[in-house]
Amino acid sequence: MSHFYxxxxxxxxxxxxxxxxxxxxxxxxxxxxxxxxxxxIAKFSKGSKAEKPSKG
Amino acid sequence: MSxxxxxxxxxxxxxxxxxxxxxxxxxxxxxxxxxxELVPMVSYPYEWSYSQLQDAALATLRIQRLxxxxxxxxxxxxxxxxxxxxxxxxxxDTLSFEPYRVDEPWxxxxxxxxxxxxxxxxxxxxxxxxxRLSQLYLDGLPLTLAANLLPRRSRLKTGLxxxxxxxxxxxxxxxxxxxxxxxxTTKPASRRVSRAALDGIIDSLERxxxxxxxxxxxxxxxxxxxxxxxxxxxxxxKQAGVAKFLSQIKPERVLDLGANNGLxxxxxxxxxxxxxSSDIDPLAIExxxxxxxxxxxxGLLPLLIDLTNPSPSIGWSNSERKSFTERVSADAVxxxxxxxxxxxxxxxxxELIAGYFAELGPHxxxxxxxxxxxxVQRLLVGREDIFIDYTQAKFEQAFKANYQIIDSLKLKxxxxxxxxxxRL
Numbered sequence: 001m002s003h004f005y006x007x008x009x010x011x012x013x014x015x016x017x018x019x020x021x022x023x024x025x026x027x028x029x030x031x032x033x034x035x036x037x038x039x040x041i042a043k044f045s046k047g048s049k050a051e052k053p054s055k056g
Numbered sequence: 057m058s059x060x061x062x063x064x065x066x067x068x069x070x071x072x073x074x075x076x077x078x079x080x081x082x083x084x085x086x087x088x089x090x091x092x093e094l095v096p097m098v099s100y101p102y103e104w105s106y107s108q109l110q111d112a113a114l115a116t117l118r119i120q121r122l123x124x125x126x127x128x129x130x131x132x133x134x135x136x137x138x139x140x141x142x143x144x145x146x147x148x149d150t151l152s153f154e155p156y157r158v159d160e161p162w163x164x165x166x167x168x169x170x171x172x173x174x175x176x177x178x179x180x181x182x183x184x185x186x187x188r189l190s191q192l193y194l195d196g197l198p199l200t201l202a203a204n205l206l207p208r209r210s211r212l213k214t215g216l217x218x219x220x221x222x223x224x225x226x227x228x229x230x231x232x233x234x235x236x237x238x239x240x241t242t243k244p245a246s247r248r249v250s251r252a253a254l255d256g257i258i259d260s261l262e263r264x265x266x267x268x269x270x271x272x273x274x275x276x277x278x279x280x281x282x283x284x285x286x287x288x289x290x291x292x293x294k295q296a297g298v299a300k301f302l303s304q305i306k307p308e309r310v311l312d313l314g315a316n317n318g319l320x321x322x323x324x325x326x327x328x329x330x331x332x333s334s335d336i337d338p339l340a341i342e343x344x345x346x347x348x349x350x351x352x353x354x355g356l357l358p359l360l361i362d363l364t365n366p367s368p369s370i371g372w373s374n375s376e377r378k379s380f381t382e383r384v385s386a387d388a389v390x391x392x393x394x395x396x397x398x399x400x401x402x403x404x405x406x407e408l409i410a411g412y413f414a415e416l417g418p419h420x421x422x423x424x425x426x427x428x429x430x431x432v433q434r435l436l437v438g439r440e441d442i443f444i445d446y447t448q449a450k451f452e453q454a455f456k457a458n459y460q461i462i463d464s465l466k467l468k469x470x471x472x473x474x475x476x477x478x479r480l
Contacts, residue, residue, distance in 0.1 A: 008163045009131040009154070015226035016166035017247050022226075023218055023260075024161075024253025031256035 102191035106270035113172035133164035161249040170196025184338035199224035215264025297465040307387035314394035325355040334361035386417035406454030414458035
């Protein structure tokens with residue numbers, strides 16, 4: 001099923017939707033990479049620092 | 057509710073709590089009646105300082121992130137859905153959530169950029185006072201307008217470049233036809249946004265907003281308390297006098313007008329009152345809010361209000377967003393070092409000032425600043441002194457039409473008087 005938005009509460013705006021689809025892949029990829037790095041740093045510094053509770 | 061999202065958000069103060077009163081039967085065709093907790097003072101984005109709007113934006117993104125983790129999504133991202141409860145930005149529209157549908161983009165992305173990102177970017181790189189633009193554009197700043205107003209160097213910030221400049225260009229190229237057809241059904245495959253991509257977009261918005269800093273400028277009264285006419289002793293006497301009057305009134309709700317950074321507002325909140333601490337200066341409100349945050353104060357709401365033009369009622373049929381006067385309620389009004397700005401700076405007769413103050417609340421703590429005062433003389437520089445009626449006797453006479461003077465305190469160096477008055 002791919003009919004988006006016929007039930008949308010507000011007008012999402014066609015341009016805004018296409019932009020999300022366009023930038024999504026890159027944004028998602030960079031977010032994933034950043035998370036990996038963050039995880040790696042956390043793992044690396046685990047020994048020296050007390051574990052911080054993760055946010056979000 | 058069953059997803060656990062309600063409990064999570066309310067425990068973090070991100071969503072207003074509600075009850076489901078059993079005594080009320082839902083009128084058909086309503087499904088359920090919910091009764092939310094009341095917000096102490098409804099405020100609007102155009103009355104917030106930079107950091108208030110920024111915190112409201114970050115709260116909205118945090119709510120969306122937590123919602124997605126619970127299989128839900130925010131279907132709108134209006135800044136008007138956020139209110140400050142105990143100094144924390146809180147979503148008050150419990151019905152803003154909808155089930156998340158796989159591969160769908162964020163419906164509220166456009167609204168988020170218009171309501172939060174665009175005004176924040178303008179306030180950050182142009183002028184803190186531009187937050188007032190959201191009073192003109194109730195559905196948020198048009199992105200083309202924001203792109204036109206932002207300085208060229210904003211393009212160098214990746215987040216602003218994408219979410220404002222490119223976004224505006226995409227909007228222009230894909231204007232809605234007006235038939236409700238968004239074009240989304242024609243090429244659905246190209247409109248898919250995976251969950252990972254959605255997380256990435258929200259993360260990008262969050263980083264962009266966090267990276268923006270308020271434009272630090274010295275506004276009119278930003279440095280006021282370090283630049284007053286008061287010596288230490290007189291200032292302490294003034295504080296003690298105001299605190300004494302407040303303890304006589306024992307107000308539950310106080311409205312401090314011309315509060316600057318909220319120093320005197322805190323005399324009231326320290327006594328347990330809820331204080332709306334208003335000023336015309338965006339920087340003073342910014343400092344005030346930062347202090348509220350730093351000290352985790354819960355009884356004080358700084359708001360940007362131009363008293364000579366308080367927020368009017370606007371929107372559909374002029375009644376969608378209420379005026380400041382309609383929304384505010386106070387047992388006591390404070391107007392310290394303010395009268396000369398209104399009477400001389402804005403040519404307002406004492407009678408009109410007394411009349412409006414009396415409308416705002418039954419008790420008044422007001423400071424009279426005589427014409428000889430250097431702060432008044434500063435206002436008169438370069439203009440003809442047409443204010444022959446600006447005398448203490450005329451001031452008392454005018455206010456006595458609405459008030460009974462209960463007590464007063466004379467200060468020396470500078471020669472000013474603090475009055476405690478009660479509405480007739």
